[in-house]
Amino acid sequence: MQTYRLALIGFGNVGQGFAQILRDYGTQYEKEFGANFVITAVSDMQKGSLYDPDGLKPAVLLDAIAKTGSLESVPAPFKGWDALKTINESNASVVAELSFTDLKTGEPAITHLKAALQSGKHVITTNKGPVALAYQELHHLADKRGVTIGVEGSVMSGTPSLRMGTELLSGAGVTCIQGIVNGTTNYILSQMDAGAAYADALAEAQAKGYAEADPTGDVEGFDAAGKVVILANLLMGANIRMTDVEREGITKLTVDDIQQAHARNERWKLIGRVEKTASGIKASVKPQCLPETHPLAQVGGATNAITFTTELLGDVTLIGPGAGRLPTGYALVEDLLALHRHLSD
Numbered sequence: 001m002q003t004y005r006l007a008l009i010g011f012g013n014v015g016q017g018f019a020q021i022l023r024d025y026g027t028q029y030e031k032e033f034g035a036n037f038v039i040t041a042v043s044d045m046q047k048g049s050l051y052d053p054d055g056l057k058p059a060v061l062l063d064a065i066a067k068t069g070s071l072e073s074v075p076a077p078f079k080g081w082d083a084l085k086t087i088n089e090s091n092a093s094v095v096a097e098l099s100f101t102d103l104k105t106g107e108p109a110i111t112h113l114k115a116a117l118q119s120g121k122h123v124i125t126t127n128k129g130p131v132a133l134a135y136q137e138l139h140h141l142a143d144k145r146g147v148t149i150g151v152e153g154s155v156m157s158g159t160p161s162l163r164m165g166t167e168l169l170s171g172a173g174v175t176c177i178q179g180i181v182n183g184t185t186n187y188i189l190s191q192m193d194a195g196a197a198y199a200d201a202l203a204e205a206q207a208k209g210y211a212e213a214d215p216t217g218d219v220e221g222f223d224a225a226g227k228v229v230i231l232a233n234l235l236m237g238a239n240i241r242m243t244d245v246e247r248e249g250i251t252k253l254t255v256d257d258i259q260q261a262h263a264r265n266e267r268w269k270l271i272g273r274v275e276k277t278a279s280g281i282k283a284s285v286k287p288q289c290l291p292e293t294h295p296l297a298q299v300g301g302a303t304n305a306i307t308f309t310t311e312l313l314g315d316v317t318l319i320g321p322g323a324g325r326l327p328t329g330y331a332l333v334e335d336l337l338a339l340h341r342h343l344s345d
Ligand SMILES: NC(=O)C1=CN([C@@H]2O[C@H](COP(=O)(O)OP(=O)(O)OC[C@H]3O[C@@H](n4cnc5c(N)ncnc54)[C@H](OP(=O)(O)O)[C@@H]3O)[C@@H](O)[C@H]2O)C=CC1
Pocket: 009, 010, 011, 012, 013, 014, 015, 043, 044, 045, 046, 047, 083, 098, 099, 100, 101, 108, 126, 127, 128, 153, 154, 157, 209, 210, 211, 212, 213, 322, 323, 324, 325, 328
């Protein structure tokens, strides 16, 4: 049995979803894979920070959050450590970076990830900021320190879009990737199509744990643009930046636009796209009105879908959850199991 001691930086929707999975499936992972995933530290800005070298029970962490909204009541030998102290001084062998995404600076996540890698810890993250803005540098640092970086949840949450691209389609000649890569906006558009008001639909997306802490990132298309950058750079050998993505969000769409489209048997979708062209990589995020018969028109709620256009296979489409506590928590499990396989080889 191999034990992995984990430090969680951020204990919001994703951190809690991940804890719930370890609570409910941890024993199964031990039996099936010989991998014991133990949370020894959690550091969260408002909810509090705990470190127990012998392990913190996911059920106890979740109960405390459910009852009080905070981790303060959980007994632990060390409390109040900030993110960097937790990364540097806890006994974790893997750091899970789950703080807010910032697609302008990538901080504080880039600093957290660099500190973890420099101290010889593996990292896993669902945070799109560092992956969109600094992946090459972080990957290089991980290689130098002989550790790994897992980023599956940064696009399509636990639906394995990045592994599908890097491991399965890398030899197929991917020329274009396009689809729905933001769960919040797809949820809002689906709800508005069914008659809901924009503000109510956004509030529901927030309550369900789909939206960014600042939902401007979702509705103005920045989150989707970050994912387009990640897809281009990690799967298509590109080196583009956020400013290279032509971007428009969904805020100019009115209920009337959406319902008129509905009456014409059409659906508005926010489509991210990256394509190899003769003049280089072209990347965009913009709303498009699709006929009801188009496969993406049928993808509703927080579900995402991307089509890889390849030279050898033609089109390959992947559909699955794109946001939410458990789907995104599961992305961390995928990264941990990949790490476990890597270390067991
Ligand atoms: N939710 C989803 O469906 C998905 C989310 N992601 C990404 O995963 C990450 C986590 O998302 P989610 O859990 O939904 O976000 P939340 O906003 O629910 O949680 C983020 C947590 O990080 C904490 N935090 C922020 N900065 C720090 C810091 N410097 N040190 C310690 N803790 C910090 C916050 O603390 P507090 O609020 O207590 O101040 C908060 O509890 C984000 O980067 C997001 O973009 C990716 C895919 C899907």
